[in-house]
Amino acid sequence: MDINSKNIEDIVRKVLEGMTGGSAAGAASAPSTAAAPIPKTARVAMLVEKEKYEIKEFPLPPVGDDDILVKVEGCGICGTDAHEFKRDPFNLIPVVLGHEGTGEIVKMGKNVKKDSAGKDLHLGDKVVTCMIFKDNPDITMFDLNKQNVGGADVYGLLPDDDIHFNGWFSDYLLIRKGSTVFNVSDLDLYSRVLIEPCAVLVHAVERAKTTGILRFNSRVVVQGCGPIGLICIAVLRTMGIQNITAVDGEEKRLEFAKQMGADRSVNFKQYQGIENLAKAVEESFGGHLADFAFQCTGSPIAHSNIYKFIRNGGGLCELGFFINGGDATINPHFDICAKEITTVGSWVYTLRDYATTFDFLKRAKGIGLPMDKLITHTFPLEEINEAHRTNLRMEGLKIAIINR
């Protein structure tokens, strides 16, 4: 057998590919498409009226010197996408939604050299965009709203214009100058789709740490085991917190919470009245109340209840109310003053949290947390209406559009 140096290179490459290609089924990155010719036209899923996306085909725009053309691989459906689909509260129709997307660079203007973190960008790199401006790293989504989201290159919230490729629910996205873009080629497809929701929890845990109460050995209760609560548990586990009790009303979700790293679970449906429920939480910690609590549901009653799970001098992070869920009743004397509870609210994320999230996802995989399983349903672009209806029916956890 004639083994020259070229053959050896090939063998080494194959062995290395075999070593690194161990990602779960469905989560592997799509093969590079950078070499494939770019078509003249491409599809977008445009929300043309409430509860109705239409697949439309447009000519791909020219790629300017400061632009990046991305072939979309996939995009998660956010709760806000579902709200916009149902009621158009943001008044964006007609619009191409999708802000939890990722894809591969297939064309770049000559001025584009680096991403928003200063990392090199090349053809074939996998990227995500972020809703936060790179010009001001400390700005949060909350401030951004005040500064008019519509004026920024926030992909998935840009109303339709002559470009059309403005959101990630599409075959291609044109990333324009001034956008926040990150090279995340070292993450697999499902991890990249999960970056945006995970950043929400990385931020919440950062907010919780500002109380000085949350430590590696804290007893922590996480109430609500939808995607937000489950990712919250995962973030806590990657920072070394072991003593976690998950609270929810669905056995299936509580089971998943344990896979994500919760030590114990409490099903609130098994307890009559808040006193008994609080007792169950206390028993889960061996007769102690929680040092810290994360409230991850959008239910006002859940907010009222959670104070009863927290010890004197403990802390609370409230992050469940992405939309107005109504008023919650608490007793300020018993719930806050007499117990000296420190409370923080958390909302979306900062740019710094976004970058930190890339490493969180690697750590989560490294310690064996089944992050991929959070994506329970995938749909092709042409089934986007059904994908949103599935989301609105609250079936599964995270739902994503995956382009094949």
Ligand SMILES: [Zn+2]
């Ligand atoms: Zn989102």
